[in-house]
Amino acid sequence: MITETSAVKFRQNLGEMINQVQYRHDSILIKKDGKPVAALVDARLFGRIRRMEQRFDALSSRLEKGFSEVPQEEGMREIESVIADERSGS
Structure with missing residues (x-):
């Protein structure tokens, strides 16, 4: 609660x-x-939150490295395309 x-x-x-x-x-x-x-x-929940934050940071770093050679404009176009597809239900 x-x-x-x-x-x-x-x-x-x-x-x-x-x-x-x-x-x-x-x-x-x-x-x-x-x-x-x-x-x-409580301290246990705080520990879980910290571990999740560390995992999120590691994943974000891996994604950043994986897409480091993709030009920003190209990446943004792809993201916008996926969002539009999801919104249209395609």
């Missing part, structure tokens, strides 16, 4: 919110002036 709270309420209830994350495995979305600025998640 994701709970949303203001930064002020978060500071006032820090201990309770840490317990909520630790024992119930909930997440807390912290907002400032109504806009999301941070999140508190």
